[in-house]
Amino acid sequence: MDRSTAFELPVELLERVFSIGWPMLDAEERLRCQLVCKTWQQALDPRRWPLQWLELKVEACQDGKPAAPPAALWVQRVRPGVRQLRITIGSEGGHLRGRQPLSFDSPAVRAVHSALLALHPADALHALSLSAPFLVLECFVQDLGRFTGLQQLQLLSVDFPPASELLDQQVARALAAAGATQITYLECNNLACLPHLAAWPNLQSLALLHVRPTSVTSEQLALLAAAPGLRRLAFSYHMRLGARDYSRVCSQETDRLKEVYRALPSCAVIEY
Numbered sequence: 266m267d268r269s270t271a272f273e274l275p276v277e278l279l280e281r282v283f284s285i286g287w288p289m290l291d292a293e294e295r296l297r298c299q300l301v302c303k304t305w306q307q308a309l310d311p312r313r314w315p316l317q318w319l320e321l322k323v324e325a326c327q328d329g330k331p332a333a334p335p336a337a338l339w340v341q342r343v344r345p346g347v348r349q350l351r352i353t354i355g356s357e358g359g360h361l362r363g364r365q366p367l368s369f370d371s372p373a374v375r376a377v378h379s380a381l382l383a384l385h386p387a388d389a390l391h392a393l394s395l396s397a398p399f400l401v402l403e404c405f406v407q408d409l410g411r412f413t414g415l416q417q418l419q420l421l422s423v424d425f426p427p428a429s430e431l432l433d434q435q436v437a438r439a440l441a442a443a444g445a446t447q448i449t450y451l452e453c454n455n456l457a458c459l460p461h462l463a464a465w466p467n468l469q470s471l472a473l474l475h476v477r478p479t480s481v482t483s484e485q486l487a488l489l490a491a492a493p494g495l496r497r498l499a500f501s502y503h504m505r506l507g508a509r510d511y512s513r514v515c516s517q518e519t520d521r522l523k524e525v526y527r528a529l530p531s532c533a534v535i536e537y
Contacts, residue, residue: 266290278522279308279334296404315346315389322353323373331367340380346389352377352405354397355423367397369404376406388414396421403436409413410444410479417450433457459485470497477502478521478536485529500536 274282301308321337340347354374355367359375367374374397384390390412395405397423409415420436433455440460448465451458452472462468471489478500481489489498500522504514526534 274304279305312360315348315386318349318351319347320351320353321377323355323367323371323377325367326357331371331373333373336378337373337376341376341383342384344385345387347384348389349392350381350382350390351383351394352396352474353394354401368399369401374401378408381405382408382411384412387411390415393416394419396419396423398422398424399433399436403439406440407442408438408443409440412445413447415445416448418448419452421452421454430457437461456481456485459488462488462495467494468492469494470474470499471495472499472501474501475503476500477504478525481521481525486525489525489532490528495529495532497533497535499534502536 299309319336319340321334321340322333323334325331333340353379369375369378391411391414393412393415395402395418399403402420402422406420409418420440422436431537434457437457438461440458441464446465448469448473449467450470451465451468452474454474454476456463456473456476471492489495503509504518
């Protein structure tokens with residue numbers, strides 16, 4: 266097929282061709298295709314073909330006024346569908362020296378939030394990763410109930426030092442109240458979600474980052490055992506200890522992991 270023939274294909278045929286390869290293209294590649302000609306632009310309307318993956322990122326800066334990500338402004342204007350979305354607000358592991366922490370009142374953060382709400386159709390979103398300060402996370406998770414196709418959710422705090430237990434609980438309550446009952450995979454870096462496991466009856470896999478097995482209390486273990494659909498529980502943590510204490514602490518974590526395993530006979534309990 267020569268260049269002129271490709272341009273002359275009817276819209277219906279172009280739609281059929283791009284329906285196969287379109288989901289595998291990223292946002293930049295899609296934009297290039299749309300700029301070829303008006304026929305391609307019409308056939309490749311992003312409101313009809315969901316993006317396979319998109320990332321929206323806002324980094325803290327010294328003046329505390331980061332610019333809104335161009336991709337967020339594009340999403341607000343075009344309102345595309347997205348299957349997998351990653352939102353990162355702030356620096357992972359804490360705020361960098363000399364940079365102001367980000368809040369929900371920041372125009373850049375609000376632009377990302379508006380982009381999240383602009384996704385259409387909302388049920389196209391299957392996986393969402395949110396990495397942000399706890400107070401920002403709380404504002405974002407309140408709107409997750411509208412994404413009825415959401416199955417995989419990752420919530421990570423970038424606060425440093427670690428946020429208080431009260432803030433952990435606020436985010437967990439907001440997530441439970443959002444009504445995202447269809448979630449099957451949840452990943453977070455605290456234990457505050459455990460009292461709300463009943464809000465996610467379809468939850469099958471729970472990953473706890475930076476959480477040691479020995480930090481799980483008997484009451485929290487009972488909450489895990491009461492989750493009917495839970496089939497996989499994973500712990501991920503790093504220990505920075507001296508050689509003298511390392512062996513002892515590792516033994517304690519291993520023993521506690523075995524206790525958790527015995528308390529959850531129908532659930533695979535692992536550490537990674």
